[in-house]
Amino acid sequence: MSEYRLEMRDVVKTFPGVKALDHAQLKLRPGTVHALMGENGAGKSTLMKCMFGIYKMDEGQIVYEGEPIQIKDPLDALNHGIAMVHQELQPIPERSVAENIFVGRYPMKKALGFYPIIDHKKMYEDTAKLLEEVRMPFDPRAKLGTLSVSQMQLVEIAKAVSANCKVLILDEPTSSLTDNEVEALFRIVDDLRAKGVSIVYISHKMDEILRISDEVTIMRDGQYIGTWAAKELTTDAIITRMVGRELENLYPPRENVPGEVVFEVKDFTSINPKSFRDVSFQLRRGEILGVGGLVGAQRTELMEGLFGIRAHAKGKIYYKGEEIHVSRPRDAIKKGLAMLTEDRRATGxxxxxxxxxxxxxxxxxxxxxxxxxxxxxxxxxxxxxxxxxxxxxxxxxxxxxxxxxxxxxxxxxxxxxxxxxPDVFILDEPTRGIDVGAKYEIYCIIADLAKQGKSVIMISSEMGELIGMSDRVMVMCDGKVTGFIDGDKANQENIMELATRFS
Incomplete structure (x- = not known):
């Protein structure tokens, strides 16, 4: 019997003008977590889509349990025991959790002894058992659209588990998850590994990779660089292999000099009583103001309110000393504001x-x-x-x-x-789902904007990013501003203390 459950050998995939995969390789052992790493554009997701039958390989071979196979499409992949949780979710929000989990493979029964129809009773019972097994306390009958993005991500993971797969591909599975939800995911991964499932884990989060993985394969520019035991690697070693060079600093030097106040918000309150309320802050010319807080702090909702995407009940906005009225994004754009939204696929x-x-x-x-x-x-x-x-x-x-x-x-x-x-940039999670090399390039762009005298508001859920990039950090909890910290005094402890002020 083969040492490997699945092998991808010399895979080539070309798109118009781009050679996405250049004789790429991957070997998966049973009962292991195999991290697949590389910069954005390295070919990780493309390789997985070839394995899952979304893309057809131009060249190469897939060997599954010792036998060469051809995977025609995702249904064929599922029939072979290969499941995938995609980085970009594609939920059906108006259907139930159970229907989303079993879409395309509903349990059937015969009506009047002849016509096949969906067996809803069995579907909901099976979903309830599955959710209990993976410790996800969701109602199988609830509409998926009533759940948060992170909860939808967990449903997608439960859907993959329900397929009783032998190979599970997780593409950036924690990009939208809270710390507690990440721990729940890791418990599921550990359970699947113990059952002999081979797991491909794609992530840009180094701490996760070093914690959860058994082996690490690194790709660069569509090519296979190498595979190492995770215990032999460090964060610096992974970064060097990914980018082909050493990164001396994760963040560019601060060369901006904040000046006069150019943007001010007073008592800004949402029409939704459960959202942001009584928010006041100032933003200076050439300043990077980081905005920290936990999931549910209403940071994104606040910025969408300032940009005219969400309605507000009261509050004033001042731009260069004059009050401005923003009721829609067009108003904000005309006044010199710009907003990079949190979800680039859905709203960017x-x-x-x-x-x-x-x-x-x-x-x-x-x-x-x-x-x-x-x-x-x-x-x-x-x-x-x-x-x-x-x-x-x-x-x-x-x-x-x-x-x-x-x-x-x-x-x-x-x-x-x-x-x-524009003079004011609102950047909501500007580096989410981006590799360490591309992150540094984005950081340099942000730093250069501030150096030019542009003012930047940067929401980030990454503590290191807030501390490394911000001149000041504004922290929110439960819709309110709980405090401000100068950038040179910001640390994980004082940010978390303010982020949990009302918890």
Missing amino acids: IMGVLSVADNVAIASLNEYVDAGIVLNKKKIEKLVADNVAKLSIKTPSSKTLIQSLSGGNQQKVLISRWLAND
């Missing part, structure tokens, strides 16, 4: 449009001739300038943005707002 990129379209969409009025015709030459120059300035890796400006890596998508979204030349 327009996946079916090109890189050029995504860059220019917020400033099209600047590129209209005679009031009716877009000046494509000016738009192309804008895009070319931003691609060069932000080192965006794309085959061309006409490439669909959905085909770029997460880090490059994020740079395109930043380019979109740079085209408007």
Whole structure:
């Protein structure tokens, strides 16, 4: 019998203008957690989509339990015992938890002894048993849309477990989870490992990789770099192998000098009594104001309120000393504000449009001739300038943005707002789901904006990011601001003390 449950040998996959996989390899042993690491664009997700039948390999071979196989599509992969939890969720919010778990493979029974129909009773009973087994206290009959994003992520994991798989692919499974939910996921992973399941674990979080993994495979530019036992690796060693060079510092030096107050918020309160209330703060020219807090602190809701995405009941906003009224995003944009949203797939990129379209969409009025015709030459120059300035890796400006890596998508979204030349940037989780190399590039962009005199509000759930990047940290808990900490005095302890003030 083969030492490996599944092997991917010399896999090649090419997209127009991009060789995504160049003779990539992966070998999975039974009952192990195998971390797959690399920068955004290294080919990790592409390799997994080839394994799961979403993409067809141009070259290469999959050997499963000692026998070469061809996987035609995801259903074929499931039939072989291969399941995948994708980084980007695709829930059916108007259907129940149970229906989402069993979609495409509902338990059936015969009605009137002849016509097959869904056996709802069995489906809900099986779902209840499954959720109890994985220790997820959800109602099988609840609409999925009533759950939080993190809870939906857990349902996706339960769905994969329900397939009784022998190989489970987890692509960034903790990107939306709280610390307690991460611990629950790790318990599930440990249980599956003990049952002999082979688990592929993709994550950019080094502490998770070193804690949960048995082996680590690293990819770079679509190529296989090597596989090591996790206990032999350190964070620095992983980073060096991922990026092909050593990173001396995780954060760029602070060369900005905060000046006068340019943006002020007083007593800002949501129309939702359970959301943000009585929030007041100031933002200075050239300042990076970090915003910390735990899940449910209402940080995103506050920033969406300031940008006109959410309604507010009372409060005032002052910009350069004058009160401004923002009731919709268009008002905010006209006043010199920009907002990078938390979920780039759902509320950021327009996946079916090109890189050029995504860059220019917020400033099209600047590129209209005679009031009716877009000046494509000016738009192309804008895009070319931003691609060069932000080192965006794309085959061309006409490439669909959905085909770029997460880090490059994020740079395109930043380019979109740079085209408007705003003075205030609101960045909500700007490095979520981005590898360490691309993170540093995003940090350099943020630091450079502040150095130019732009003012930045940066929400982050990563403590190191808040401490490493912020001139000041504003901490929220349960919809209220609980305190401010100067950047050079911020640490994990005093941020957490303020983040749990009302808990």
